[in-house]
Amino acid sequence: MRIPGPRRVHAVATVGLGFLAGCASYNTLYNAEALYREAENLRLAGQEQAGRERYREVVAKATKGYESNEDGRRADDALLLMAKAHFRLRELPEANRALERALEVSDDPDVRGQVGLYRGVVAVAAGRMARGIALLDEALVGVDEPIHQAEGHFWRARAHLEQGMVEEGWQDLDRAREAHSSLVVPADLERVAWGFSLPDLTRIHQGIQGLLFTRRAQVHGDSVRSLVRRFADRWGATSAMVLLDDVEDTDWSREERDRLLMTRARLAYEAGDDDRAKEDARRVGSGVGEQASDARVTLARWMLAEVQKVGQLAALRAVLLPAVASEDAQLLLNTIRRVELLTEYGLEGEPIALICAAELARDGLVARGLAATLFQAYADAAPDAPWYTKALLAAMELTTDPAGRKRLDERLDALPGDPYVRYARKGQVVPELGDLEYLLQEALDSLAERVDEELTARRQLAGAPAGAPEE
16 A cells, blocks of 8 residues: 655645535534524514524624635625624624625625625615615616515615605515515514604505514514504594404404404594494403403493493493403402492481492592482482582582583582582681591491491402302
């Protein structure tokens, strides 16, 4: 066997080391490319922080791969990958340096095409709109990959819109959306943002509708609901409801769809469309879980705003009992039971209990109509009591009917010397009011304690301890 001489051994070793370096560089770059795809998926899924961590790993690996074999055939790929990862991290100077170096070393048409495109993208991101448009105009002619076409159109759209070239901007957003699915959501979010800026209500509607019927967009659910709320603040709740047309048919998950339905329900309630609001709340409340419970509580509160008589409270139980695990539902159910029992006391010979019931209806249930009814019931039952005018004043504050307010006003006019009338209408200092309020509060505290004892004994308080006695 012939043994190679020293020069031949050195040459063979050099070639072998070069081959190994090339393999190591290739493997490193392969791993960096896999990490970049993972980072892109995380970004598109709304996992921004996790995506940033992956992009940093891409930069580290691509840099290592490039530096280990700067003259290798894939050095330009490594530089392009570094540039794109730096760009996603908004490290624009670093991205630009990597792109310029890639342009110097690459003779690959595909790489050079991407480099040209991302030079334009980086220019737009850096605020150099005219340069960005010029670079993207040239790059988009030679780039064939749909995903790169979409990216180019997206950033050229932003530059056109910033430059006041509105129609060109809208056209580019449409092309970005059509070119690749990864740009559908960003393009629609951009459309909405510019719709607010210009303003263009039609584009806002198109963008919101596009997001609602793209399943991937559900990760931006908070942003979409915030945009709808912003629209309502600017152009009114009735107009904002149109943005959520057909939202019950969205491709989003049940949980996200229910959030959108409740957004529409609140807008409808704000717009005075109570029937539509309740219909959406009932739809969400028909499900299970925390959102369904919250919807039932919201529906109950809207119903309470219309209650005028104690007997109407019973209907609220059917709404709230399926949500009884919710603390808010428990609070409403327990307050309803207290109001009902206090009203019984009041009608059975303890009129002062009606004041207690009225204050609970006003403050605990926010049932202003019911509270007004109960305050008037007390005044009718105890016309000679020291708190007669206090109840009339409270009823008048809660009454919206002009005829009803006039009747209450006439009753108060008949007692100009009453302490409560002097204080409320003439602004006089009335020392005896302190004693009257103290005596009233003592009586109300005693009644509240008694009511809770009786409801506990009956086991009628939601969330009562398991060891409470049977009814």
